[in-house]
Amino acid sequence: MTKKMRSLLILIDGLGDDPNNKIGGLTPLAFAATPYLDKLAASGAVGHASICEQDLVPESCSCILRLLGMPNKDIPKNRAYLELLAHNRDVTDEDMVLRCNLAVSDDKGKLVAFNGSGLTVGQMKQAASVCNKLYEEIEFFHLSEYRNLLLMKKEEGVLKCAVKPPHESLGESVDELLAEVKQQSQALAKLLAEAEKRLSVFNHDGLHYILYPWGASDKQALPSFTSLNNMSGGAVCKAEIVVGIAKALGMEVITPPTATGDIDTDVTDKLDATVELLKQQDFVIAHFNGSDEAAHRYDALGKAQFIARIDQEFLGLIMRVYDDPLRIVVCGDHVTSSVTGKHSDGLVPIIAGVINGPMPKVQITSYRDILSFLMQE
Numbered sequence: 001m002t003k004k005m006r007s008l009l010i011l012i013d014g015l016g017d018d019p020n021n022k023i024g025g026l027t028p029l030a031f032a033a034t035p036y037l038d039k040l041a042a043s044g045a046v047g048h049a050s051i052c053e054q055d056l057v058p059e060s061c062s063c064i065l066r067l068l069g070m071p072n073k074d075i076p077k078n079r080a081y082l083e084l085l086a087h088n089r090d091v092t093d094e095d096m097v098l099r100c101n102l103a104v105s106d107d108k109g110k111l112v113a114f115n116g117s118g119l120t121v122g123q124m125k126q127a128a129s130v131c132n133k134l135y136e137e138i139e140f141f142h143l144s145e146y147r148n149l150l151l152m153k154k155e156e157g158v159l160k161c162a163v164k165p166p167h168e169s170l171g172e173s174v175d176e177l178l179a180e181v182k183q184q185s186q187a188l189a190k191l192l193a194e195a196e197k198r199l200s201v202f203n204h205d206g207l208h209y210i211l212y213p214w215g216a217s218d219k220q221a222l223p224s225f226t227s228l229n230n231m232s233g234g235a236v237c238k239a240e241i242v243v244g245i246a247k248a249l250g251m252e253v254i255t256p257p258t259a260t261g262d263i264d265t266d267v268t269d270k271l272d273a274t275v276e277l278l279k280q281q282d283f284v285i286a287h288f289n290g291s292d293e294a295a296h297r298y299d300a301l302g303k304a305q306f307i308a309r310i311d312q313e314f315l316g317l318i319m320r321v322y323d324d325p326l327r328i329v330v331c332g333d334h335v336t337s338s339v340t341g342k343h344s345d346g347l348v349p350i351i352a353g354v355i356n357g358p359m360p361k362v363q364i365t366s367y368r369d370i371l372s373f374l375m376q377e
Contacts, residue, residue: 015332044353
């Protein structure tokens with residue numbers, strides 16, 4: 001009896017990039033040693049496409065939901081609620097959630113880092129603890145490292161504020177960046193002022209630690225993955241946004257205990273979890289976040305080395321140990337430039353192939369072709 005062919009999406013976050021002089025004028029993918037990607041491409045199909053095209057902001061939440069078959073009308077504008085859901089917390093229709101980075105300004109009030117730069121992971125945890133119970137009307141919820149959330153009663157003015165993402169705003173005035181959200185919410189303005197006082201104990205060498213709230217969202221129900229694609233689904237991931245997306249869509253989620261969401265994650269443990277999920281689910285997404293983090297740090301070499309690890313410690317082993325027919329797509333969700341440190345809506349590389357079975361004739365020119373290839377019964 002022929003076994004049903006399953007589908008695997010290997011999503012390397014921010015895989016698209018610009019040529020970088022630090023690695024010989026190549027992109028990190030072109031620089032990386034990827035023998036197994038090359039092998040998959042040789043017998044499969046290769047293309048480039050913008051996942052966000054012209055109608056979505058180039059960021060992971062919207063692009064990943066699109067790659068999971070979500071129609072535009074149901075894609076949330078902001079992701080904080082889904083990140084909260086990743087931690088099995090929920091809110092009511094009267095509440096809202098904001099993303100909140102532990103960020104860094106200089107002596108002139110310019111934003112110089114969005115990720116707690118200059119502090120160890122342990123110090124960032126301590127910084128989060130001093131921000132707990134800052135203001136009785138707002139709950140401070142620590143996620144990991146520099147990532148936090150703020151939970152508060154819904155304020156329509158705050159929901160409508162277009163605060164620039166901190167990773168897109170380096171070198172700009174913090175006062176100007178946060179002026180609108182402070183004007184819209186007296187409670188937030190008080191919380192930020194008190195946080196700056198408490199975080200001053202971590203200041204050093206002209207670095208000043210602050211909270212940077214942005215990306216407000218409220219509660220939103222999403223259709224299930226099964227109802228969208230007529231197949232069951234699972235996810236292997238660590239990044240809160242991907243865990244939250246998978247839970248909101250009713251997918252089975254495995255987060256290996258050694259996963260970190262950065263380039264030091266245990267790739268082999270993700271392989272084991274993926275193979276396990278493929279025994280039960282028609283479709284699995286394996287998400288790797290470290291490539292995006294490295295690019296935000298302008299670390300082109302680190303990004304390239306991480307891509308090489310995914311190739312050899314994940315894809316290569318899948319191709320060797322998985323015996324059943326399997327459709328595979330390897331792609332990014334958006335461009336994250338290791339030159340500028342920013343996201344963009346440019347073209348991302350896409351490789352589609354089949355192991356242990358026949359490869360259909362496929363052309364990859366848009367995200368629709370990815371869905372058509374992966375979401376077959």
